Amino acid sequence: MFYDYAKIFVKGGDGGNGVVAFRREKYVPYGGPAGGDGGRGGSVIAVGDGSLKTLVDFRYRQHYKAPRGAHGMGKNMFGAAGEDMYIKVPVGTVLKKAETGELIADITEDGQEVVIAKGGRGGRGNSRFASAKNKAPEVAEKGEPGEEFWLTMELKLLADVGLVGLPNAGKSTLISRISAARPKIADYPFTTLSPNLGVVDMGDHRNFVVADLPGLIEGAHEGAGLGFRFLRHVERNKVILHVIDMSEYEERTPFGDFELIFNELKQYKEALTKRPQLIAANKMELPGAEERLAELREQIGGKYEIYPISAVTGEGIDKLLWRIWEELEKAPAIVQTEEISFKHTVAEVEEKWNISRDEYGSWIVKSPELEKLIKMTDLDNDEAVARLQRKMDKMGFEEALREAGVQVGDTVFVGDEEFEYSE
Numbered sequence: 001m002f003y004d005y006a007k008i009f010v011k012g013g014d015g016g017n018g019v020v021a022f023r024r025e026k027y028v029p030y031g032g033p034a035g036g037d038g039g040r041g042g043s044v045i046a047v048g049d050g051s052l053k054t055l056v057d058f059r060y061r062q063h064y065k066a067p068r069g070a071h072g073m074g075k076n077m078f079g080a081a082g083e084d085m086y087i088k089v090p091v092g093t094v095l096k097k098a099e100t101g102e103l104i105a106d107i108t109e110d111g112q113e114v115v116i117a118k119g120g121r122g123g124r125g126n127s128r129f130a131s132a133k134n135k136a137p138e139v140a141e142k143g144e145p146g147e148e149f150w151l152t153m154e155l156k157l158l159a160d161v162g163l164v165g166l167p168n169a170g171k172s173t174l175i176s177r178i179s180a181a182r183p184k185i186a187d188y189p190f191t192t193l194s195p196n197l198g199v200v201d202m203g204d205h206r207n208f209v210v211a212d213l214p215g216l217i218e219g220a221h222e223g224a225g226l227g228f229r230f231l232r233h234v235e236r237n238k239v240i241l242h243v244i245d246m247s248e249y250e251e252r253t254p255f256g257d258f259e260l261i262f263n264e265l266k267q268y269k270e271a272l273t274k275r276p277q278l279i280a281a282n283k284m285e286l287p288g289a290e291e292r293l294a295e296l297r298e299q300i301g302g303k304y305e306i307y308p309i310s311a312v313t314g315e316g317i318d319k320l321l322w323r324i325w326e327e328l329e330k331a332p333a334i335v336q337t338e339e340i341s342f343k344h345t346v347a348e349v350e351e352k353w354n355i356s357r358d359e360y361g362s363w364i365v366k367s368p369e370l371e372k373l374i375k376m377t378d379l380d381n382d383e384a385v386a387r388l389q390r391k392m393d394k395m396g397f398e399e400a401l402r403e404a405g406v407q408v409g410d411t412v413f414v415g416d417e418e419f420e421y422s423e
């Protein structure tokens with residue numbers, strides 16, 4: 001099996017808590033505040049690794065959590081930061097947030113690093129809350145929670161050229177002829193079940209990567225014959241090479257085969273049809289192939305270039321490869337198919353809050369910002385709670401609750417915390 005899809009859970013480490021502490025010195029009866037900040041939590045970082053070829057590792061392990069930051073200490077000592085956690089992924093892996101489909105990263109280079117789930121910052125110790133008014137604050141922040149979510153990983157092979165065609169057209173035979181790849185070749189459809197990569201050496205340090213994809217069939221764009229998974233790899237190809245069987249069998253025609261595959265590409269992603277496309281008319285040494293070639297030329301009408309070849313005898317292949325090389329030289333360095341839209345949300349919030357009422361009459365407040373604030377507050381500490389209250393007022397939360405119709409004595413849930421509303 002070729003593992004080109006995985007879903008994992010990632011979590012950045014929570015920040016360490018800040019602490020409340022005071023200096024104790026000889027001859028200084030009441031020392032100033034000396035509680036240090038917590039350390040930041042470790043982040044989960046994806047790193048491209050050119051030696052990996054599949055996502056199989058993620059089948060066995062699904063949870064990746066970076067360690068939390070250490071808590072602050074007395075004498076203004078900061079907690080140590082949690083160590084970052086690196087997860088190695090093959091080059092060509094696209095990372096998305098599972099819930100929203102937001103693109104987080106497209107790992108296209110060996111050694112490329114992208115922060116996936118950011119660790120939370122450390123909570124501030126009480127030294128940081130000292131002011132002229134309050135010289136001995138008894139308040140400290142708890143650490144900020146790290147980002148956490150389910151992440152999907154899709155491997156989209158970074159091949160320059162993709163070989164597409166119906167099963168049995170001769171794609172694997174062709175790649176074995178032009179590269180060192182040795183996929184299975186057989187006289188029946190669906191021989192190739194996962195993509196094979198091969199490097200074509202044109203001499204003088206000129207080379208390119210070809211992907212031999214499993215045969216596509218009608219309905220591939222909807223998943224027929226696992227087509228959806230294979231079409232994914234075509235997305236990265238700079239040049240699409242249609243391999244068409246020119247031999248006579250059954251009721252089919254070369255042009256009909258071409259149209260079928262072209263439509264599958266189009267329905268999968270319209271943009272694919274805008275890529276440079278060439279046609280390799282294969283098995284040309286067989287009887288009758290010349291007539292069918294003439295027919296195909298007429299039907300294509302010059303829209304796409306046709307290269308007659310025989311993957312078995314090698315006829316016509318050189319000319320085709322040089323034409324491919326020419327196209328590749330014009331192509332962009334990397335085919336990016338999606339825009340990165342992801343932002344680390346630890347500190348950012350779009351919607352301030354959403355207030356609703358459940359069937360028991362309790363008020364349910366959903367607010368990432370507020371929930372985070374509460375998580376960072378030590379609710380057993382009166383001074384910390386007072387500080388939280390002031391912040392909530394400033395945000396306009398109190399007013400929003402009243403507007404929503406909240407009465408004194410009502411139960412209000414903010415995230416997992418339950419409060420009773422009072423003036």
Ligand SMILES: Nc1nc2c(ncn2[C@@H]2O[C@H](COP(=O)(O)OP(=O)(O)OP(=O)(O)O)[C@@H](O)[C@H]2O)c(=O)[nH]1
Binds near residue numbers: 170185186193311312
């Ligand atoms: N006569 C002739 N036969 C060929 C040529 N190229 C491939 N074949 C034969 O066609 C059959 C299918 O070849 P494959 O390379 O396995 O075809 P494929 O497109 O990879 O097929 P799938 O992996 O099933 O999609 C094999 O029996 C090959 O020997 C050719 O140029 N001439």
Ligand SMILES: [Mg+2]
Binds near residue numbers: 172183185191192214
């Ligand atoms: Mg094959």
